Amino acid sequence: MELYFSPLACSMATRISLYEAGIEATYFEVDSKTKRTRDGRDFRQINPLGLVPAIRTDTGEVLTENAAILQYVAGRAPSGALAPTTDWERARLQQWLCFVGTELHKALFGPLLDPNAPDGAKAYALEKGMAGLEMLDAYLTTREFLLDEFSAADAYLATVLGWAVVTPVQLSKFPGISAYLKRLYARPSVARAFTEERSLYLEEQARRATI
Amino acid sequence: MELYFSPLACSMATRISLYEAGIEATYFEVDSKTKRTRDGRDFRQINPLGLVPAIRTDTGEVLTENAAILQYVAGRAPSGALAPTTDWERARLQQWLCFVGTELHKALFGPLLDPNAPDGAKAYALEKGMAGLEMLDAYLTTREFLLDEFSAADAYLATVLGWAVVTPVQLSKFPGISAYLKRLYARPSVARAFTEERSLYLEEQARRATI
Numbered sequence: 078m079e080l081y082f083s084p085l086a087c088s089m090a091t092r093i094s095l096y097e098a099g100i101e102a103t104y105f106e107v108d109s110k111t112k113r114t115r116d117g118r119d120f121r122q123i124n125p126l127g128l129v130p131a132i133r134t135d136t137g138e139v140l141t142e143n144a145a146i147l148q149y150v151a152g153r154a155p156s157g158a159l160a161p162t163t164d165w166e167r168a169r170l171q172q173w174l175c176f177v178g179t180e181l182h183k184a185l186f187g188p189l190l191d192p193n194a195p196d197g198a199k200a201y202a203l204e205k206g207m208a209g210l211e212m213l214d215a216y217l218t219t220r221e222f223l224l225d226e227f228s229a230a231d232a233y234l235a236t237v238l239g240w241a242v243v244t245p246v247q248l249s250k251f252p253g254i255s256a257y258l259k260r261l262y263a264r265p266s267v268a269r270a271f272t273e274e275r276s277l278y279l280e281e282q283a284r285r286a287t288i
Numbered sequence: 289m290e291l292y293f294s295p296l297a298c299s300m301a302t303r304i305s306l307y308e309a310g311i312e313a314t315y316f317e318v319d320s321k322t323k324r325t326r327d328g329r330d331f332r333q334i335n336p337l338g339l340v341p342a343i344r345t346d347t348g349e350v351l352t353e354n355a356a357i358l359q360y361v362a363g364r365a366p367s368g369a370l371a372p373t374t375d376w377e378r379a380r381l382q383q384w385l386c387f388v389g390t391e392l393h394k395a396l397f398g399p400l401l402d403p404n405a406p407d408g409a410k411a412y413a414l415e416k417g418m419a420g421l422e423m424l425d426a427y428l429t430t431r432e433f434l435l436d437e438f439s440a441a442d443a444y445l446a447t448v449l450g451w452a453v454v455t456p457v458q459l460s461k462f463p464g465i466s467a468y469l470k471r472l473y474a475r476p477s478v479a480r481a482f483t484e485e486r487s488l489y490l491e492e493q494a495r496r497a498t499i
Contacts, residue, residue, distance in 0.1 A: 125423045125426075126391075126419055126420065126423055127419075138376070140379055140380075140383060141383055141387075142382070142383040142384075142386035142387055142390075143386065144355065144382055144385075144386040145379050145380075145382035145383035145385075145386050148379065148382055149379045152375060152379075164363060165349070168351055168356050168359065168360045168363075169351075169356075171353070171355055171356035171359055171360075172351060172352055172353040172356035173353075174355075174356075175353035175354065175355040175356050175386075175389060176352075176353055178386060178389065178390050179353075179389050179390055179393070179394040180337075180394075182390070183390040183391075183394040183395050184394050184395070184398060187395060188409075188412065194412050195408035195409075195411070195412055196408065197406035197407065197408025197409050197412075198399075198406075198408050198409040198412035198413070200406070201399065201405055201406055201408075201409035202409070208337055208338075209337065212336045212337055215336075
């Protein structure tokens with residue numbers, strides 16, 4: 078499998094999942110501004126929207142969209158490593174993947190992380206996002222993970238919540254979320270993915286500064 | 289199964305799917321402003337976020353989030369009626385559910401349909417949403433449905449695109465999308481759901497006008 082990623086972007090959830098499950102993959106870094114891979118290819122030829130993550134399977138097919146990729150990876154992982162095994166718990170996994178993808182990633186952090194978003198869009202996103210964070214905080218206060226065990230939804234949530242530090246979202250106001258995030262970043266798969274992608278992110282910033 | 293819906297909201301995708309698959313359900317209308325059901329219950333007791341759709345299964349469990357609900361319904365439908373049967377095509381279904389849910393529903397139409405969203409948020413959403421519409425338009429030009437056959441992702445996409453008429457999104461600029469939408473709204477399940485929910489929507493508007 079090939080993973081097309083940008084450092085610290087939502088594609089880190091796939092890296093965490095691959096590490097967690099012990100699945101080998103080839104990682105291709107994409108510059109989120111130029112939409113080119115480090116080896117000079119036009120990433121829009123792979124995903125016309127230019128969005129990471131995208132994967133290319135061993136049979137050459139391209140799959141995009143985070144929730145779909147995470148479930149695809151879960152299907153290749155040891156049973157239970159990234160997704161529960163019953164139909165009902167799978168529905169719950171999809172519920173959390175959808176919540177993280179729509180309410181947190183797209184609606185809240187999307188505008189906040191976009192330097193081109195106008196102030197009105199950022200303020201609106203911040204205000205609308207509070208209900209989701211409050212619900213999540215209450216939920217996580219009594220739970221270790223989103224489901225009974227670690228799942229790909231935790232890989233996604235940990236990735237998205239990790240962005241808060243560079244936004245006006247103050248996670249310190251949400252003790253349940255803060256404790257969850259601390260637990261998750263102490264997990265070997267998350268710690269390794271974050272450490273590696275932070276290095277790549279800093280290298281990318283340094284390259285951009287010299288252009 | 290119980291479906292909690294608001295007229296013409298994204299929950300219409302679930303109604304379309306239920307009609308398409310011939311699955312019986314009890315429909316509870318939720319006022320999206322007051323968050324109360326028509327029979328006077330507080331919908332936030334069912335979904336703390338107050339968002340439709342939510343379903344209650346026959347065993348009493350509540351499931352939220354559109355992509356999860358549509359896949360749950362697909363799992364109860366005749367084989368192939370709402371979702372493909374192979375793992376790979378299921379991944380494609382998840383890809384499209386995620387695209388419609390994040391890029392179109394949440395990022396584009398969310399701010400455009402919200403009377404409380406500031407102009408900056410609406411303009412930003414409209415600008416950011418164009419890439420997704422262009423990709424979709426090119427894709428649909430040569431296809432009848434998102435996948436090889438009708439699926440729950442079409443129910444979701446038809447619902448979301450139906451909102452364009454009350455927003456500045458001009459679908460007439462996208463001939464592939466326009467033709468798709470015309471085909472979909474001629475489909476009995478979609479036509480029935482839309483006709484019924486439009487009536488309910490107008491009744492809701494009339495009730496609000498008399499308060």
